[in-house]
Every structure is written in C-alpha cells, then in structure tokens.
Amino acid sequence: MPPVQALLFDVFGTVVDWRSGIAREAAPFLARHGIGAMDAHAFADAWRARYQPAMEAVRSGARPFTRLDTLHRENLESLLREAGADPDAIPETELEALNRAWHRLDPWPDSVAGLLRLKQRFIIAPLSNGNVALLLNMAKRAGLPWDAILGAEVAQAYKPRPEAYLRTAEILGLPPGACMLVAAHNDDLAAARRCGLATAFVPRPAEYGPGQTKDLTPAEAWDLVAPDFGALADALGCPA
C-alpha cells in the first residue's frame, strides 16, 4: 500500500454534530409554527431519516444528480406535511433559513484542533455527501481548515457508490491507496475499502443521541481506530 497522502473525511456525524445543530434551529421554528407535537431532536432524527432514501433515487439513476441542499429542502417539506403543517403557508425565507441549518452545524470538540494538526502532514478534505456550498459555509463558520472541498457534488455521485471515492482520489491525482477515509460509520468505511482506500474509524457514540446502538465499535479491522481526531493525529505521527 502506498503511503497515505490525503485524509478524506465523512462530515455529518464524523466531523460535526448534525443532531444537536438541527434541533437547536428547529426548536424555535416548531414553536413559532405550532408544530408542538414533535420534539426538536425527534424532528432532527426524522429529517435525517429521509436522507438515505432521497440519495437512493440519485444512486439508482431514477433522477439525475441533485445536490443535497435540494434534497434537504424536499425532505423538509414532506416532513412538515407529515407533522400536520402546510409548508406552502410558511414564508419562503423561513423555510430556506431552516434548510440552511445544515450549513451551520457545530464540530465535535476535538475536530478543529485535530484537523489543524493533521493538515500539517496531509491533504485534508471532506468526502461528504454534502454539496460544496453547504460544506464551505459550514467550514467558514466553524473554522474547519480544509485544503479543498470535495465529495459527492464534485464527483457527481453519492456515497457509497464507488465513483464517489474513486473520482475523489483521481481528482487529487492520487491512487486510491494514498487516500484514507476517516469516518464514524462502518458502512462508509467498507465501501471505501472496497475501492482500495485506507480506512480510519473514529466512533461518535453520541451522533444519534443517548440511545445510539450502531457504529459504536469497528465492524472490520480498519487500518486505524481512534477515539477522536487528536488521537488520530497521534496515531499518524502529527506533531502536537
């Protein structure tokens, strides 16, 4: 295996805490519109639950590549209808502002400091299903020091399609084995490994809230397992 030159990061769950961020912004919205039956964290979970099915329509070829901001917005409207609200009766600016909550997620406490260390020795970039504008706005707000913004929109393919991993390596001018995916999700790592990428598992046991049961432990013998990005930087020999 060639030495790793680029670290590619899953973002939602691995770098940032989507559940708390979405709940924080959904709470006043739900209160304002009288959608009180749904707890803000349950709302975040329900919005996120529509994520994979929406991408599946693109992965299967049923619809052309559509960026995640658009899928999030469609999912928001269908979720509001399911919760008994009429999105057409809510001002466009409010819907758009809530949809942009995905651009304003907070990193886990170790993310920024770890990335700054890793950046000294490696190319660091997201390999996320988030679109470029979403990832860029998130990075500007949170101080995520990416070298480039890569992922599904640049590759025009959603993970775990092999094209998402292989085109990202190819754009970097690197063989897949010179790239390492860092993710909190075993299925993402498994897909990356099938494409020849190195793999690092960083579990995020609070991603899905206090009752999380999945992705608590490595499902395969990943190349690295680290409890946070600081430990990952240690394992990869990055100076503190």
Next chain:
Amino acid sequence: MPPVQALLFDVFGTVVDWRSGIAREAAPFLARHGIGAMDAHAFADAWRARYQPAMEAVRSGARPFTRLDTLHRENLESLLREAGADPDAIPETELEALNRAWHRLDPWPDSVAGLLRLKQRFIIAPLSNGNVALLLNMAKRAGLPWDAILGAEVAQAYKPRPEAYLRTAEILGLPPGACMLVAAHNDDLAAARRCGLATAFVPRPAEYGPGQTKDLTPAEAWDLVAPDFGALADALGCPA
C-alpha cells in the same frame, strides 16, 4: 448589484508568478539534457504559449474536458520535440517532475498576506483553468489559504467559456453578482462581466517578464482596480 460575498481568483499570473517558477525548474532540466539552445525563460514562455491553443480544443468541443495537467504534459512533449529533443528518450519520472513544476509556483510577494486579510470577510477561491490537484498542491506548498478549490475542472469548462464563471457561482449557491473575479487579465474580466460577475483588476506588470506590453492598464472601467492584494483588501474594507 448584490453585495459581493465571494472573491474568485485567476491564479496563473494573478496569484502566482508562473514564468519565474517554470524557468527555475526548467533550467537544470534543459542543461541536463543538452537542450542548451533555449533559455529557461524562453522555454517557460514557449510552454505557456501552447496553453490557450490546447484549451481551445476543449472549448470548441473538439475533445472532451481534459484537465490541465494532461494538456501541460502534451505541450511539454511537443515543445521538447520542437527544441530538437526526443521526449521518449527522457525518463518518465523526469518529464513528470518537470510537468509538476506548475504545482510549485511561487506567489507574488503580496498574495498570501492579502488573501489572509480578504478571507476574513469573503469566501476566497481560485477560479482558474488549473486542475484541482495542481491548485491544491500549489496552495499547500505556498500557503494560499483558499476556502475551496474551484475552477475549470469542477465546472468542467475552461475560461473564458461562460459556463466556467456561471457554474462556479452556482456551485457556491450565489448569484453571479455576489461573486467578484480578481484577475490580472482584461480578457478574463471581460468574460466574467458578461456573465454578471463583479470585477477587480490587479495588474501584474512582470508576469511576462521585463518586456511586457499587455494588461498593464485596465481596458474597461472595472469595479475595482488595485495595485496588489493588500490594496484590494483595503479597498474592500478588510481589517489589516
């Protein structure tokens, strides 16, 4: 016109000094291979002269989108042949190393400090015909603090095709008027203006060496004209 949110930069000539960088790396190569008839700066100029014709084949649709690393390599081989050398007799690693000189260009003295100031208030990204790996490797080496790496490869269109400018704005989720192209080249700015982008002209009178005659002054009334990136940051109200 909406307020500008993103500053998009031409790179070769505007941010970095391609002529000195290519000449620096070409000199020992030319000496080693006995291609002594050609001065290293003339070699850099001749290599660069093949840049627009090579992209024109893509712009016209005569060939599919091909990244600049590949065009640079093809142009290097044809230039060597024209100079009386046989590229097939030169080790692949040497050709590839010289081709990667485009990844190792030095910024103008004001570039990094100016970008760091501009980054505090704006999204900053290249909108270059360079490919992602080239621009990323250049940025890592030179300390160019881009928020994202955009341009021809991401847009799948070479400047001055309108798609290069319009798709870049669209990927950022911004109307064209919220983007400003910063360039040392009047023709690039003219194409950006036709697409609705704001324009800033930063002349680089040494780009083509001591005898430069073009792009010394603004050809139109651009939105901003500044002698360097520090003055551009001043004009845009960025704290020092």
